[in-house]
Amino acid sequence: MRTSYDVAIAGGGIVGASCAAECAAAGLSVFVAEPNVIGGGATAAGMGHLVVMDDSPAQIALTNYSRNLWIDLAPQLPADVEYLKAGTVWVAADAEEMAEVERKRAVYESIGVRAEVLDARALAEAEPNLRRGLAGALRVPDDAVVYPPCAARYLLDCARKRGAEIHVGMAARELARGVMKLSDGSKIAAGIAINASGAWAPELTPGIEVRKRKGHLVITDRYPGWVRHQLVELGYLKSAHSISTDSVAFNVQPRKTGQLLIGSSRQYGAEHASIDAYMLTRMLDRALEYMPGLAGISAIRSWTGFRAATPDKLPLIGPCDADPRLYLATGHEGLGITTSLATGKLVADQILRRATAIPFEPYLPDRKHEEHSHA
Ligand SMILES: Cc1cc2nc3c(=O)[nH]c(=O)nc-3n(C[C@H](O)[C@H](O)[C@H](O)COP(=O)(O)OP(=O)(O)OC[C@H]3O[C@@H](n4cnc5c(N)ncnc54)[C@H](O)[C@@H]3O)c2cc1C
Numbered sequence: 001m002r003t004s005y006d007v008a009i010a011g012g013g014i015v016g017a018s019c020a021a022e023c024a025a026a027g028l029s030v031f032v033a034e035p036n037v038i039g040g041g042a043t044a045a046g047m048g049h050l051v052v053m054d055d056s057p058a059q060i061a062l063t064n065y066s067r068n069l070w071i072d073l074a075p076q077l078p079a080d081v082e083y084l085k086a087g088t089v090w091v092a093a094d095a096e097e098m099a100e101v102e103r104k105r106a107v108y109e110s111i112g113v114r115a116e117v118l119d120a121r122a123l124a125e126a127e128p129n130l131r132r133g134l135a136g137a138l139r140v141p142d143d144a145v146v147y148p149p150c151a152a153r154y155l156l157d158c159a160r161k162r163g164a165e166i167h168v169g170m171a172a173r174e175l176a177r178g179v180m181k182l183s184d185g186s187k188i189a190a191g192i193a194i195n196a197s198g199a200w201a202p203e204l205t206p207g208i209e210v211r212k213r214k215g216h217l218v219i220t221d222r223y224p225g226w227v228r229h230q231l232v233e234l235g236y237l238k239s240a241h242s243i244s245t246d247s248v249a250f251n252v253q254p255r256k257t258g259q260l261l262i263g264s265s266r267q268y269g270a271e272h273a274s275i276d277a278y279m280l281t282r283m284l285d286r287a288l289e290y291m292p293g294l295a296g297i298s299a300i301r302s303w304t305g306f307r308a309a310t311p312d313k314l315p316l317i318g319p320c321d322a323d324p325r326l327y328l329a330t331g332h333e334g335l336g337i338t339t340s341l342a343t344g345k346l347v348a349d350q351i352l353r354r355a356t357a358i359p360f361e362p363y364l365p366d367r368k369h370e371e372h373s374h375a
Pocket of ligand 1: 010011012013014015016017033034035036037038039040041042043044045046047048049050051170171172173196197198199200204214215216217263264304305306307308329330331332333334335336337338339
């Protein structure tokens with residue numbers, strides 16, 4: 001093992017993996033420390049929905065850029081990444097949510113994202129297992145689904161092929177001013193050190209505004225074709241964007257295996273990884289409201305994970321003012337699978353002072369956070 005690298009990365013989740021792949025592809029020498037298994041943090045717990053989200057101009061720019069990077073990468077992904085161009089169907093329960101469908105369609109159209117409005121009949125034809133009486137939906141056909149831990153492994157394999165060193169079973173204990181101190185007592189000198197340790201990032205960089213936001217998911221047995229798109233209630237926009245309260249939303253994903261992944265929940269202040277029965281019950285009750293037939297489906301496992309949440313719901317990507325050799329790549333909340341590829345590009349472009357495909361300033365760690373909740 002060398003003791004000096006261009007880039008040293010703490011965290012082998014999908015974000016650290018993407019940073020490693022991009023930096024190695026640019027010819028930089030890369031070191032990655034991951035204390036547990038590759039992609040075993042939020043990356044393993046996540047749904048893997050690759051989705052364009054329009055909560056703010058900066059969020060839509062990042063998700064759209066990154067989803068397009070996934071579309072470009074899709075032909076090269078190995079089979080175990082299970083890339084599935086399922087599309088998203090944003091389900092509108094009533095006339096008020098149909099107005100939101102129209103607004104969302106116009107926003108997507110303005111940035112060239114394909115989206116079509118479905119009326120109640122077209123929605124019932126597209127997804128026969130949804131309950132009757134829904135108002136309609138917005139279908140975004142180019143959104144997709146992946147199996148995130150295998151995607152992280154693939155990105156790290158790409159990095160390794162370009163010379164990156166990946167050290168599993170090793171934690172970073174300190175990360176500052178171009179030095180990474182490791183759990184075995186050794187030190188790595190790095191031109192740039194990157195904190196990509198997800199929800200654990202404040203342990204390495206105290207004071208950053210990242211909080212754990214717990215989520216539950218359930219996976220079922222195999223029911224091929226039972227659900228065809230990633231189905232998300234438009235009410236999700238209200239619950240996901242609430243910044244303080246616990247919430248659940250109807251969110252069901254078809255996996256390439258024929259399994260269904262059922263979500264989703266959001267909690268602050270729950271630091272333990274065990275299942276909270278009341279949240280799981282609330283989440284499944286919500287799913288049953290939209291798909292009563294789920295009651296006859298067999299669930300095989302449920303688990304939890306921690307999203308890394310920031311006050312303004314944008315990730316922290318780039319150098320810190322107080323230590324320009326320390327980069328952050330964390331705070332991706334519920335969109336880190338989607339935005340991992342763009343994060344890797346933005347990090348490598350900033351290190352190498354290359355032009356970025358989208359403005360990088362909205363994601364800089366020292367921007368002024370403006371807390372905002374959705375109307
Ligand atoms: C229930 C749920 C559903 C989700 N659904 C989606 C979705 O559908 N679409 C989407 O885009 N996103 C989704 N997300 C969000 C997504 O999973 C995360 O944003 C993403 O995985 C973050 O990746 P990461 O690499 O930053 O973090 P992680 O995957 O958590 O990786 C961080 C890594 O750092 C390691 N680490 C910790 N401490 C140290 C240290 N001291 N030194 C070195 N390494 C360290 C950890 O072991 C871990 O492996 C979901 C998340 C949850 C919880």
